[in-house]
Amino acid sequence: MRRRGLRISLCFMWGVLMMMVVIAGCASSEPSWTDFVGSAVEKNFPVPKEANQTETALNNSKMDYVHYKLTGLQESNEIPEAYEKVIAEWGWKEKTEESTGTTRVYEKGKQIVQLTLHDNSFTVLVPKKEEKMVIQGLESSP
Structure with missing residues (x-):
């Protein structure tokens, strides 16, 4: 028994x-870096499909951004090579002169996107273009 x-x-x-x-x-705890979808703020910018959207600010006067949670990212590391490759495949080019620290700036045509890494998350930010209005003055004639 x-x-x-x-x-x-x-x-x-x-x-x-x-x-x-x-x-x-x-x-x-590591992302697969195999499946990507368009970002919530810029559909032509890839984000890993497994990333979870946590915060969004749309229709802000200076910028639109979305914050994603993605376990395994480290602020102290570079953007994973597989992710950089996909960003380039989607037609984005890094503007290295404007990239600093954990923030990378990408350009595609006239569109600008900033990608910032954090511990276990990242932010995709799209700055608004400043629209300059041309004001024509009256010229005095002699």
Whole structure:
């Protein structure tokens, strides 16, 4: 009888251990960098499909931005090479002279996008273009 209880306990512990291994395997902390969709603020700028949108500011007078949560990113690291490759494939070119620290500035045609890395998240920001109005003055004639 005592052996049977020991077997049941061992089977139970083995089952719990297997469940922990499966759960740990499913909770990967690294993004896959394989599937991308357009950003919420600029549909032509790629973001990883597995990133979760957490905050958005649209129709701001100076900028539009969206903040995404993506476990595994580190502010102290560079943008992952696979992500940089996809950004280039989507037609964006980095403006290295304007990129600083954890913020990268990209350009496609006349559109500008800023990508900033944070720990376990990133922000895509689209600055608004300043529209300059031309005001013509009256010229006095002699």
